[in-house]
Amino acid sequence: MRRTHVFLFALVGVISCTKLPANFKKCNRKDPKWKDCVKEAIDDALPQLTKSFDELNLPNFEPLWIPQVIIGGGGSVAVTQNYKNCKIFGLTKMKLDKAGFDFDNKTLEFAGTVPEYILKGEYTLDGKVLLLPVKGEGDTTATMKNVEFNCLMQYEEVKKKGKTHKVVNENWKLLFEDIEDTFLDAMTKILINILNHFFTASFKKCNRKDPKWKECFKEAAADALPQLSKSFDEVNLPSLEPLWIPQLTIVGGGSVAVTQNYKNCKIFGLSKMKLDKAEVDFDKKIFEFSGIVPEFILEGEYMLDGKVLLLPVQGVGNSTATMKNLSLGGSMKYEEVKKKGKTHMKFVSTKGLVKPSSIVFHFDNLFNGDKVLGDEINRVVNENWKLLYEDSEEAFAGATLKIITNVCNNVFAKISIEEAFD
Template sequence: MKLVFLVFVSIAVATKLPPNFKKCNRTEPDLEKCVLEAARDGLKQLTRTYKKIRLPNLEPLDVVELSARVETRLIHFSETLRNCKFWGLSRSVLEKFDEIFRFNLDEKVIKSQFIVPEVRTKCSYQIDGTIMSVPIRGKGNSSIIFKHFNVTLYVPYDEITKRNKTYGHVTSCEIDGKPESIHFQLDNLFNGDEEAGKRVNQLLNDNWSELYDDIKDDYLKMGKQMLIQLLNGFFSKLSLEEAFVFGKNIYLRLIIMIPQASNFQKCNRKQADLKQCVIKAAQDAIYQLTHPYNEVNIPNLNPFELKGATVGGGGAVAVEQRFTDCKLQGFNKMKLDKFEFDFDKKVLDVVGTFPEIVKKCTYEVDGQVLLLPVTGKGPSEIILTKVDVTSKLYFEEIKKRNKTFIKIVRSDIDMNPGHVSYKFDNLFNGDKVLGDNINQVLNDNWKEVFEDVKSGYIEIIKTIVTSLLNNFFSKVSIEEAFD
């Protein structure tokens, strides 16, 4: 969350800034390299307070109090954290300038992405409620460790003029991210009942991913409040003219220098570790797709909106399922195992797993499932978990204006979920008993049901993937996608 400050600091020349921060001049030929080095250098130095520009010490970052009340599918509790210390923020990994920072003057927005290898927090906590139907209650010391936290920020700001100077002011921001693992330790649960406390801590750690998904919005909301407070403290002391070389000219230089989709990593087709670079770039890009990138024809994937789809069955499922106004969630959380371009054979090989795909649509069905009649129209929710996907996407190369563009012309895709759950509301015109019975039959026999409709779902995935890639590569040439 501190990356924004670092880039401000790294390209500043104002006397108000501490002299030990490296500074860059916009006219130097290697400005991009200088800014990245300055950001890295500045990040390491934020282990003390800079009161003149209201930058706090990050090692540790002290937070007086945080509170949350969480009411979700798995969690019902209220929690207060006091006297918190956060370690690890100053060790955020900044790999490449155009991956970690975008400053757009016209849109008045700051976008950034970075990875924190480890965040450790220690707080006094108080909690009361249930987690996964298990009571949790206690008051004492807590320790939470987040590993490899990949964070994206989207921060719009306003400009305020005071005494002939321009200051930034932030009123809202968007934060997204998920760690690779979380470890919880809450001491003194249930008034010191050691055995009960041990069981609840084990429950938290065994189910950390599901719990994080449920508490993420509330915890990120607390993060937003912290970030807005820190940013406005910084902006209130340092005008934009003082923060940037030659006033706003540096903004224009940055906007010209950084492409609109510049936070997507690029690879060189001649580099020895091309495969590793491509899969890392693809993985990072997928995680970022929580808002649209109109300039490269990529929509928001969380959720991905689908106007309509039809899924037919054969055998056990003798019914045509018509879906409209669909929202699909989970595409941006795909974990890639393979993402390889073969430019000689003109094929893109993709293998990976979706932890969970949630499809919410308005449905209409009329037919039979496992010889039982089924009819209805209304809201539906289908959840596929641990979906393994393998695909080969065959493409052709098209030359336009001395550039080479890719077009997907054929795809072979297979998908196998670890589990599928179905919920169709308003079956049989709202007959609850019949509707509950059919939903139970679907869920008890999910494997047989899915096998019969699998080809229809694969066709939907093919359509989505082909459309996304062709939209992207219609705007971005091979020469632009690869160095």
């Protein structure tokens, strides 16, 4: 934190001036104990800066108000950070180890620790971090513990009305300019906190040229899944907990001679999937994955009209299907699509496996709310779940894999191969 505490320079100047408030200790540089006096005077003055001293051009430092800071990004942080109405807390509580002038060399040197440095403000972000789009606005806070500082500052002497002035902060604007560098350092931590809003922890990034690419990618996918309990709109990635599906149709056959229409569906459990495999073959243009979802729950509003095990089934209402230890795997073929000089994946076909170890169904309001008939159908369906699933497995698997394909296409329409894997 190179220059956050440059206001000490101003304080040293203040304690040497002739028109001090009565409660500020004044030091004479001709005094043999000048150095000790300066440090004591600053220690005494710091707690008093919870209010401003306009006659000395000293603002209130608890908090210190910063109107606006704009930080242009670079490197892995290619994002413009715009902060306004910022407040810094904690400067008046710093513990000084050293503070003193060298009038011959025209320097001020000081060192010490701020026990708790807090920076609050309103942010706006627009750009990319680690090649992932980041955009948002809101309030943010950075709290730093035991911030150590050590600074050597060079000054020039300027003549005004026959007197010598050290070039320090004589107004708010200059004060801000002098603390700006370290303020930007603090903003880096604020940016990290903001990004935690977008990337709950962080998505691990893998380079496909790395010899350990396959291991890295599987670890990255496994690390990312639990974070998908929230959405990342910036990369077109919805929340998987639950994953909302506006409409789902499963066409039956065999013993399930009924078309199942669902709307406003919610799928729970995908973020808890235990991955066994996750690979991308860039030569064959295939993404393959497999794993187990311990508990896969599908909730939605259903409409049924047909027959199950030759029994008439008709109803409209809410339904739940709870599947245990769902084996889920897929082989997804993609094409490469060029956009603005970059290569994007477009998944065009998917085949795979979706097989549970058990299923429990529940349909409300069957037969217009006839409880006897409704309970009987729910009982029969659950006792024969395996047979019923086998007859509708292909349709259900196709619908499930299509949902996953759509999610992947949404993401890679936004993120290029180069951004994701280089």
